[in-house]
Amino acid sequence: MQYIVGVDIGGTFTDCVVLDTAAENGVAVEIGKASSTPPDFQTGFLHALEAGARGHDLTLQALLRSARVFHGCTVGTNALVEGKTARVGLLSTRGHIDATFIMRSGARLKWMPSQYIAHVAKQTKPEPLVPRALCEEIDERVAFDGAAVVDLNEDLAREAIVRLVDKGVEAIAISLIWSTANPSHERRLRDLVNEIAPNLFVSISSEVSARVGEYERTVATVINAMIGPPMRHYLEALEGDLAANGFSGKLQIMSCAGGLIDSDLARSLPVLTIGSGPVAGLIGATNLSLSKVGGSTNVVTADVGGTTLDIGTIHHGVPIRRPTASHGQFEYFVSTLDVRSVGSGGGSIIRAGDNALKVGPDSAAANPGPICFGRGGRLPTVTDAAALLGYYDPDYFFGGRIRLAIDPAREALSELGATFGMSAEEAAASAMRIVNAQMADAIWLTLTQQGYDARDFVLYGFGGGGGLHAGEIARELGIHTAVVPLSDLAAGWSAFGIAASDALVNESAGMSMASPFDPDIINEQWRRLEARVLDKLANQGIALEDIELSHHAELRYALQTNQVAVSVEGGDYDAGGVERMVAVFEAEYERLFGQGSGYSAAGMQLTSLEVRGHGPMSDVAIENVEMGDAGADFPGKRERDVRWATGMQSTPIFEGTRLRRGWSAEGPAILEFPDTTILVAPGDSAAIHDTGSVVLTVGGKQ
Structure with a gap:
């Protein structure tokens, strides 16, 4: 297959990159962008794919006949956010039906905004994921x-399933106590559901999340059931459209863990796809960080889209992950890269509120979009403010594919600014300062909660607005180097x-083993997990010799509540191997919670073991990607007036695609690529790295 296609669906735009791996001078890249098309996201998918194909002078059909297609799927995420999920029934062990209603008081606040946590009197428990009328207890x-x-009472189980079916459920979640140790009852219940209602989506906890922790495991199982039917519908429609246009391969789906799974697994475990788009950006940044672009392998990423800012962390070249994910106040067990989202992006709406100018978190999204897009938007957005300040060329937005209408944006910002005695330009400049500060605050909070200092990191800014905001975000955080990865490719x-x-x-594998840990039991689990990993990767077409395995354990002190996941050595454990695993846990626990915070005298518990396996799906390496012109040195195509923090200033505008590697310039300047605009503020400088990335050196406060 000559071409590799990656497609990521965002709230505003659907991005596509088409990589020609047989290009003469390396891997040739073309970006295709199209407006997202909810609820039929497959339509925007095909539009973006067509745009990418045209860049290689191909029809969509010609591309798909010789392409591998990889997809970051947001259908599950969108279904949860918009409340368009399936009606779910829950089967639980008798006496354990209240797990999701009781919740965990501390855990349910863990990922909530600080303002919400501080106002205790205003805190409320969310509506249950499954109403009590759709919960049934099972005798087992x-x-x-x-x-x-207690053996499974199949007669009573059938009656419970029939009651749920009669109430119109579209999916059934099954979560039984200690199914992590023995899943036979869950599997038999699934068989019974399939006999009674063959078309229902069924989710069982021992397959969704085989970890000890009844509440988190049940939540994961329920969420998997909630998004199962919409995911199944979407993938069927998408794969049908792809096949109709000549695609005969297997669609691969990005997972929140940071790798590709096949579409069959995504159908049965759609919970693995939640948040997968932002995770993909972190994976790309990790690969680039290993080349020390920006001078460090410590990187914080700012993926600025039309709707959200997505934040990821890379420490010493390794992306930070966490063992749990969350949906609102519901925490659940799914291993994921630690990417956090806040409502700040190019489509964030600017309005007056509480006697102050506010930006976001609500967004104009793809429909109607910013006012300057001319698609019916009436509320000013960050993109409108940027256009009014002169940051964008109205005739060259997205390479000229969208012509910006400045006057309607100015009129809306003028009306808003009048509320505070400001001109349209002053309101726009204030909104830009607010959104940059909000983004910086979110990044600072993320790094602080992970135990890091922002000043020890390089900032990578990407997505449609990464180049626009990267320099100012870095300045707010005290970071002196910001990178826009592979210049124009940053937009996709x-x-x-x-x-x-x-x-x-x-x-x-969920466990409940108290110290001292038995190495024989650990080794037995390692072998079982390794075998399952190898089998699934083989089904994706990965050769055994290309598979790499890593081993991970989750432990806690017996009298403390915080479980910590750590990377450990594989192989056969003896007493020394167990000691080294414990030492890694204790060191990480103290890094996270402070010196002396552990309590080893109380003993420890091993709560889970995990094996991760990965293997190559494509042979794309960043150093082989064709980016930038090795010979041209175009000094600048023109100047225009731009309003910076230091005031209005005539600013040179450089045509990004004509800048050779090694080129540099002092700010103020704007680098314009077809899909990315990069601001170089007064006092800052920009240089083109050997990879084609733009490296910004950021000065002090302006």
């Missing part, structure tokens, strides 16, 4: 060691990250 019981204490960076990703399979 498995002990912690896997022994069946998440799509590029998808196209350059490996296949990845995670298999975990």
